[in-house]
Amino acid sequence: MYVIETRDLTKKFKNLVAVDNLNLQVSEGAIFGLLGPNGAGKTTTLLMLTTLRNPTSGSAKVNGFDVVKQPSKVRNSIGIVFQDPSSDDILTGYENLKLHGMLYGMPAKLREDRIKEVLELVDLTDRKDDLVKKYSGGMRRRLELARGLMHHPKILFLDEPTLGLDPQSRDHIWTYIEKLAKEEKITIIITTHYMEEADKLCDRIAIIDSGKIVVLNSPSNLKKTIGGDIVTLKTKNPNIEKLKKLRFVKKVEIKNHTLTLTVTNASEHLPEILKNIGKVESVEVHSPTLDDVFIHYTGKEIREDSPEGGWAERAMHMRSNK
Amino acid sequence: MSETSGIYALWYREFKVFLREKSRVVSSIINPILWLLIIGGGLGASVDIEGINYQTFIYPGVLAQTILFSSIFFGVYIVWDRKIDFLKEVLVAPISRTSIFIGKILGGATDALIQSFILLLVGVAFTTIGIIPGLNLNIITVLLSLVVLLVTTTGLVSIGLIIGSQMESPEGFQLIVSFLVFPMFFLSGALFPINNLPAWMAPFTFLNPLTYAVDALRGILLGVSQFHVAYDLGIVSLFSIGMILVGTQAFKRMKV
Numbered sequence: 315m316y317v318i319e320t321r322d323l324t325k326k327f328k329n330l331v332a333v334d335n336l337n338l339q340v341s342e343g344a345i346f347g348l349l350g351p352n353g354a355g356k357t358t359t360l361l362m363l364t365t366l367r368n369p370t371s372g373s374a375k376v377n378g379f380d381v382v383k384q385p386s387k388v389r390n391s392i393g394i395v396f397q398d399p400s401s402d403d404i405l406t407g408y409e410n411l412k413l414h415g416m417l418y419g420m421p422a423k424l425r426e427d428r429i430k431e432v433l434e435l436v437d438l439t440d441r442k443d444d445l446v447k448k449y450s451g452g453m454r455r456r457l458e459l460a461r462g463l464m465h466h467p468k469i470l471f472l473d474e475p476t477l478g479l480d481p482q483s484r485d486h487i488w489t490y491i492e493k494l495a496k497e498e499k500i501t502i503i504i505t506t507h508y509m510e511e512a513d514k515l516c517d518r519i520a521i522i523d524s525g526k527i528v529v530l531n532s533p534s535n536l537k538k539t540i541g542g543d544i545v546t547l548k549t550k551n552p553n554i555e556k557l558k559k560l561r562f563v564k565k566v567e568i569k570n571h572t573l574t575l576t577v578t579n580a581s582e583h584l585p586e587i588l589k590n591i592g593k594v595e596s597v598e599v600h601s602p603t604l605d606d607v608f609i610h611y612t613g614k615e616i617r618e619d620s621p622e623g624g625w626a627e628r629a630m631h632m633r634s635n636k
Numbered sequence: 637m638s639e640t641s642g643i644y645a646l647w648y649r650e651f652k653v654f655l656r657e658k659s660r661v662v663s664s665i666i667n668p669i670l671w672l673l674i675i676g677g678g679l680g681a682s683v684d685i686e687g688i689n690y691q692t693f694i695y696p697g698v699l700a701q702t703i704l705f706s707s708i709f710f711g712v713y714i715v716w717d718r719k720i721d722f723l724k725e726v727l728v729a730p731i732s733r734t735s736i737f738i739g740k741i742l743g744g745a746t747d748a749l750i751q752s753f754i755l756l757l758v759g760v761a762f763t764t765i766g767i768i769p770g771l772n773l774n775i776i777t778v779l780l781s782l783v784v785l786l787v788t789t790t791g792l793v794s795i796g797l798i799i800g801s802q803m804e805s806p807e808g809f810q811l812i813v814s815f816l817v818f819p820m821f822f823l824s825g826a827l828f829p830i831n832n833l834p835a836w837m838a839p840f841t842f843l844n845p846l847t848y849a850v851d852a853l854r855g856i857l858l859g860v861s862q863f864h865v866a867y868d869l870g871i872v873s874l875f876s877i878g879m880i881l882v883g884t885q886a887f888k889r890m891k892v
Contacts, residue, residue, distance in 0.1 A: 365728070389728055400725045402649065404652075413648065416644060417725075418638070418729060419639075
């Protein structure tokens with residue numbers, strides 16, 4: 315049985331098709347990733363699946379309920395952690411959770427027990443009576459993770475769960491997500507533009523670009539579709555024609571003196587490549603990552619399309635471009 | 637069941653926040669006291685109205701002013717909720733938009749009523765020490781005033797929420813609301829009697845719902861009013877019911 319099923323789900327804004335005839339099926343208990351650059355339509359898809367936006371056309375069922383016709387049943391079955399913090403920072407962590415429990419009509423006893431449970435799960439028990447204002451970014455994300463789980467949802471949506479967090483907090487959040495997937499036995503839908511995140515957490519990934527699913531598979535299968543390892547060479551005048559004739563070279567791409575090859579068994583064939591290519595400044599060999607998969611299917615790097623994000627991220631982005 | 641629990645949740649949050657933001661309470665009380673002491677005292681030194689001390693005359697008006705400002709400006713918090721994304725958390729909960737609206741009204745009305753209650757106590761103190769003579773404040777008139785204020789505030793909070801539900805920025809909200817709040821205050825008869833107005837002004841004054849709130853409060857606290865208190869209360873109730881209906885629709889259309 316599918317917990318999420320969309321049929322030709324479409325959302326149009328004035329002259330932009332944000333989500334274009336999306337057909338998606340997610341099985342129960344999976345960690346499913348929607349991966350794509352900012353503006354690919356991930357968040358819009360999420361807003362439609364969570365009943366916050368109505369689709370322009372097509373339909374979607376969440377936990378068997380139609381998002382347009384049975385919104386309140388859908389809302390009862392889902393929990394959400396939004397991209398931006400959405401807790402009230404003048405309230406304490408505990409009060410935010412209590413408020414959530416009341417909004418979802420949980421009986422007092424059940425609510426209090428559950429608050430203890432979820433606080434424990436995200437290690438915030440000893441900070442529960444502090445104002446959220448005093449939490450760090452990572453703690454706040456954890457609190458919202460706990461809040462999303464409060465009412466025992468069947469499906470948990472996480473919209474860019476680690477956006478803007480430092481690497482250490484990111485690792486923490488990942489650990490919690492893996493832990494709760496195991497302990498709470500729920501389906502988790504993650505949107506992200508971090509390849510590493512999708513790779514680490516998801517059972518299945520849909521790569522989405524310009525509102526369409528480009529490809530959908532497990533991370534390992536996606537990486538297999540590359541058909542070899544990635545060899546990156548810096549060189550002035552490569553002999554491309556000669557390279558293309560080699561049977562183990564699957565793909566050749568050149569961009570500003572940087573040559574990217576897809577090679578089967580690269581470590582074995584590297585000497586032969588070097589012999590054929592002429593003078594080389596540097597060589598790098600790595601097994602395919604989701605980054606390579608993304609470039610393979612969309613023809614562009616995911617980070618090229620992400621001008622958003624925090625200032626730190628932009629600064630790092632600028633530096634890596636130099 | 638989940639609807640009432642949801643309404644209670646929203647009220648609970650507004651109340652907690654209100655208690656924590658003490659500066660809000662303090663400033664909302666200082667302002668009317670300044671009006672009473674300075675405008676009331678200053679003008680009152682040379683003016684009295686139909687034999688009533690001017691300070692005493694404007695006391696009900698200042699009470700109405702407090703409820704007007706704090707009720708309508710309460711709408712800014714929904715703009716903030718949208719800005720800090722808390723609104724999403726509420727809109728994605730399994731409760732109806734009508735319940736969200738009711739919860740918000742209750743929150744705003746509680747804030748406004750607490751402030752007016754403090755001001756009523758200030759009134760009692762001022763009367764006792766003789767700053768405002770001739771004010772008829774006792775348990776019954778205080779309770780009656782609170783009824784009028786409650787009915788008035790639900791309508792006014794609704795106006796604030798209607799505007800707030802359609803606005804993106806707190807600055808825009810402030811701007812639009814000040815264009816509304818000041819004419820409503822000045823044309824309400826809070827500061828002058830309404831039985832002898834210039835012809836151009838009379839229609840605006842009699843279309844202004846706040847006029848009837850001021851008149852009712854004056855009737856209760858001073859024993860002088862243009863209309864019967866029950867008539868005033870009837871008009872204000874109609875206004876509030878109308879605003880609640882409009883507000884429910886506005887909330888149904890509200891986007892994230």
